[in-house]
Amino acid sequence: MLNIFLVECGVELIPKRIRSHPAVKRNLSMRNYSSQLLDNALHHSAMHNFKNRSKRGRPDIAHLCLLNALGSPLNKSGGLRVYMHTVKDRLFEFNPEIRIAKNYNRFKGLMAKLLIDNGIRVNETYLIKPLKKTLEQKIHDVEHPEILIFTENGKHTSHNDLYIKSPSKEYVAIIGGFQKANFSEAVLSLSNEYVSISETALNAWIVVSRAIIYYELANNIF
Numbered sequence: 001m002l003n004i005f006l007v008e009c010g011v012e013l014i015p016k017r018i019r020s021h022p023a024v025k026r027n028l029s030m031r032n033y034s035s036q037l038l039d040n041a042l043h044h045s046a047m048h049n050f051k052n053r054s055k056r057g058r059p060d061i062a063h064l065c066l067l068n069a070l071g072s073p074l075n076k077s078g079g080l081r082v083y084m085h086t087v088k089d090r091l092f093e094f095n096p097e098i099r100i101a102k103n104y105n106r107f108k109g110l111m112a113k114l115l116i117d118n119g120i121r122v123n124e125t126y127l128i129k130p131l132k133k134t135l136e137q138k139i140h141d142v143e144h145p146e147i148l149i150f151t152e153n154g155k156h157t158s159h160n161d162l163y164i165k166s167p168s169k170e171y172v173a174i175i176g177g178f179q180k181a182n183f184s185e186a187v188l189s190l191s192n193e194y195v196s197i198s199e200t201a202l203n204a205w206i207v208v209s210r211a212i213i214y215y216e217l218a219n220n221i222f
């Protein structure tokens, strides 16, 4: 089983203190969920003084990562679990059967509803489940995990060497859901295994896709 943790994703509601800023007010409607999500492309000028700014307001990155992960053969074969951790330290687990909207505005609406209602469910079944545990607690719930932190600063590792330590093992792949900046110290302390899969910095969704494809190849999943 491969467990993907997309961490420090820039998925959050527009903070109250900038709701009266002209760049925010222009699009904001309480009846429209998608307009309530912070989006750097729209709210850039209102985000100047934000702490941790480079990681915030980037639901587009989470969108592309989730489309790649949940649409993969590995997910369809039941071998993938996907978690999203946000810059605000909220943690969610995706039902493998969820169909993520390909339309970006619809996706933003889904994320805003997720944060406001604390979960997305149909009847009694969660499609996106809120977790009360911290990132560290949830990772250590995985039995004997091999925890890999994917980072451009890691040890260069070929695709043949990523998942071979023990084929029956549970793997945890930690991938940053942000564009610039590095992982927080809290994330970096989750493992000593830092792996780099390229000589250059890649976009998060490319890394998600490769982390999955390499696992599929190592386990003959097509």
Ligand SMILES: C[S@@+](CC[C@H](N)C(=O)[O-])C[C@H]1O[C@@H](n2cnc3c(N)ncnc32)[C@H](O)[C@@H]1O
Binding pocket: 149, 150, 151, 152, 153, 154, 174, 175, 176, 177, 178, 179, 180, 181, 182, 183, 195, 196, 197, 198, 199, 200, 201, 202, 203, 204, 207
């Ligand atoms: C756009 S990058 C953020 C750049 C950041 N300086 C970093 O640590 O790689 C988003 C995420 O993609 C992953 N990533 C990017 N380049 C990588 C590489 N060469 N090898 C492994 N993971 C990579 C990391 O998980 C990173 O947090």
